[in-house]
Each structure stands twice: as C-alpha cells, then as structure tokens.
Amino acid sequence: MATEENAIRKHDLDHYASRLAPSPTGLLHLGHAATFWTAYQRALEQDGTLLLRNEDLDPQRSKQQYVDAMIEDLAWLGIAWTPPMVVQSERIPLYREAFERLLASGHAYACTCSRRELAQMVAAPHEDADDEPVYTGRCRPAEGAVPQSLAPGMNYRFRVPDGDVVRFVDCNLGPQSFTAGGDFGDFLIWRKDGLPSYQLACVVDDAAMQITEVVRGADLLKSTARQILLQRALGLPAVQYFHTPLLRDERGMRLAKRHDALAIRTLRNKGLAPGDVLCMFGA
Template identity: 75%
Template sequence: MSSANYIGRLAPSPTGLLHLGHAATFWTAYQRALEHHGTLLLRNEDLDPHRSKPEYVDAMIEDLAWLGIEWTPPILVQSQRLALYREAFARLLASGFAYPCTCSRRDLAQMVQAPHEEADDEPVYNGHCRPLVEASSTVIEPGVNYRFRVPDGETIRFTDRNLGPQNFIAGLDVGDFLIWRKDGLPSYQLACVVDDDSSRITEVVRGADLLKSTARQILLQRALNMQSPAHFHTHLLRDDRGVRLAKRYDALAIRSLRQQGLTAAEVLQLAARSLLQYE
C-alpha cells in the first residue's frame, strides 16, 4: 500500500467513558497512520439513541486529544447519515440478500444454537424466519428487523495484519445477522461498511473482539460491491480475572486516570504494559 493512500479511522461510540483498552487501540490506530504518513479520521458512532449521550461525545473528543491523538476534521457523525444507510439497505433488500425477522429478544435467547462467546456480539441465528427461497423486494416493512442471509458453508478468509490468517465459516461461525432494526436504524455492521467505504478507509484498526464482525462485514461488502479494507486487530486488555475491559470499568476510564493525576504518557505506558501479557 502506498503510504500516501493510507486512511485509517477512530470509531468510538458515545455510550460511556473511554477506558484503558480504548487508549491502547486508538493509540495503535494513530501510530499506524503516522507510520504510513497517512490520514486518520474520527467517526462518532452515535446510533444507539438510548445510550448515546452528548457528554460522552465531549469526553471522548477531549480524552483523545489529551492522549495526543490527532485526526483530520471534520468528525463524521453517524446519526446524520441515515439516508446513506437506508440506500444501502434497500440495495441489499432488492438483491435478495435481506429478509424480515419477527423473532423477539426472548425468542432469540431460547433458540441460540451455540454458547454466547465473550468475544462475539451476536450468537448464530438458527434461521427461524429465513425464507426457503431468496426473494427480492423493494418494500421495507416498518417496525420489523431485517437480517442478512449468509452463504451457508462458505469460508470467509482474511489475513489480519496483527493476528495473521483468519477463517470463519458462514452458517457455523457467523449466522444470518441483523442489518436493519425495527426502530428504523441500521445495525453496527451495515453502518460500519457504508462509512468505511464512503470514507475510503484502507485499514481498520480495532479490538480482537470484532474479528467475527469483520467476517460479517466482508460479506456485506461483497454484496454491495464494495472494496474490503485491510485489518489490524489488537489484543484485548483484561482485568485481574481475565475479563476484558468494558465501559462499566469506571476506575480504568481515561477520565478517572486523569483525575488520579496520571499523565498521558503514563496512561499509554500502562496500556502498553497491559497488552504485552497477551501478545
């Protein structure tokens, strides 16, 4: 890849304070962009209307700047791009890749075929609502979830620039996944591929908990005739019990560490030391 063509991105969601794990991943993304003399963009993934808060947007911008991470403006805001997501969803629906799903949360909990893994955000769907024959449609039913029909048995392969070759089998490792929500908003998977494509992202740097999401997004990119970027998945930071850090760990939030008197360099050193034990 030509260094001049490198475009990376930071994509936090404003549903809580950024923590030490975010510092490690976002600093890696920043360093990758610097190494390639490329561009780094910032995307505000604010598509959760119940959990996204303006104060978290302000905090994440301030904390990233405090760490010394620089990006190229303007900040892309997902809630302002709904027309783009809807257009991509309509294309999937018209091509027969999407179908409506009326399963409730309770239904989904009862029909899980495999244990819900810590490093995955969506268990394999058992196909309860999947039509026997692919059918195209131009009608979007209101108040209904939609899923992407994966090509059962197909192996999705990609070589991660940090973790090496990755293989996932459609229908076994990743099932038909949510792409459009009944509240009229896109899923993370769909919004992510649309934004990465429109921003011409060449490399995605994010945590290893999203490896299966990468497989799902590659399938979406193929269906939408989009190029897939390269990927660099970072190891996850974990607590003393081996549980990966989440936004509920307020004591390890960047804001909390700042208030304790740590400098940006000390926070980054702490994150780097924590990562070493998993590499």
C-alpha cells in the same frame, strides 16, 4: 448538519486512511486508548490520515457529554485526527439506501422473532458473550424466493451464504477464516426503529470515508467476516484489518466501559500524565 461533500475528507485510493470509531455511550477507557494509540501510530508510520467517527446510533445511551469527553481525552493522550468528525446519526439516508439495495437483491429479509424467542434459540454457549448468537433461520425465506418489499417496524437480517468460508489475512494476527452458517448466522442489518445495525453502518461508512485499514480490538474478528460479506453484496471495496489484543483486568475479563476506575477521565482526575497512561499498556 455538514453536507456529504464536506463531511468526509476525500483520499486517493493509494493513500493510507484509518479511523477511530468510539460510541458515546460512556467514557473512553484504557482498552480504547490502547487500540486508538495503535491506530494513531499506524497512520503516522504510513504518513496517512486518521479520521474520527462518532458512532452515536444508540439514541437511548448516546450522550453529548461523552462526545465532548472523548474529543478532550484523545487530545490529552496526544492522539491527533483529521477533522471534521463524521457523525453517524446524520447519515441515516446513506445506510437506508444500502439496506434497500440488499433487500431488493434478496440479500436481506424481515425477521419477526422476539427477543425472547431469539434467546431461546441459542443452541450452545458462545465464547464471546458480546457476539450475536447464531440464528436458526426461523424467518429465512426459501431459496429463490421473490425479494421482499420494505415494511416499516420490522427487523431485517442479512442472509449469509451457508458453508462459505470467509478468509482474510489480518495485518497483526495473520490468516483468519470463519464459516458462514457455522461461526455466525444470518445477522441483523436493519432495526425496526428505523436504524441500521453496527455491521451495516460500519461497512457503509468505511467505504464512504475511503478507509484503507481498520484498526480495532480482536473481539471484532467475527464482525470482520460479516462485514466482508456485506462489502461483497454491496460491491464495495475491500479494506485491510489490524486487530489488536484485548486488555484484560486481573481476573482476565476484557476491559470495558463498566471499568470506571480505568476510564481515561478517571485516570486524568487522579493526576496521571498522558505518559503514565500510555505506559499502562506498553506504548
């Protein structure tokens, strides 16, 4: 395992740095390629650094074969990144330290709701099927309650400041605003299996890697609002955001790993050249 000192290349605060952050739970597809190409081009334009982060915090679905494939596919597309690769599964102590700080400061609390109970609490359908439902606050402690102690085998949520409007200017999509407690509720930050949520791990890593701009799909705009709240609670520096439009299929469904026919590896095996793939999303 690489040490913390050499696992992340340090950057000057005024140096542009972005990252690619795929999860090795399937093959990279055309939607990934479009977003990653944008990130690569923005790093080139800024004479900046582009890092690669392997978000392998799903132990059941993460596979080494997908890690190998994503590295090969990025190289095939001509997307260059600065090594070494950051591996999230090697960084659990960093996430745990941040989580314990949130718990001690009263920003986090234990949630005993089962998956079935959570599903029954959904009050209305949400536009983004991948988004976390707005939590009803069933397990939320009263205002001013004594911060909880860490208990193993529990899920923990971040307590959002109800009514606060989180505003940011996206470098691509312009001004954005989301209301805590309305657009999203208290969200999971630590899982009962001893692993961080996507939201917490992302914030901790972006700060440690000294990322100055996050380039990702527009489906994560609401996640950005959550992550800004985490940055504030942890005293971490703010970053800029550039959200890209989602690629969609002929039925209007956003491209995802279920679209095997549009996996970069599949397109390669069909004989397409990198330029052919780039033309498919207008690069």
